[in-house]
Amino acid sequence: MKKIIRTLFIGLFAAMSLMACSADIGREMAEQDCSKIRNNADRDQCYRDVEKTFENY
8 A cells, every 4th residue: 555655656746747847848948939039029028928828837
């Protein structure tokens, strides 16, 4: 029983770690896309949208 609980705990920890990494990677990709926008107003809006999208991750 202890082995099953420990295995589940390790699995959940690994899954949560991967989700956090995925959010960081997604944010970096979105910010890189924003940096390619030439219009300052649109670029600033893009960064605000990225911030709003990833604020809870």
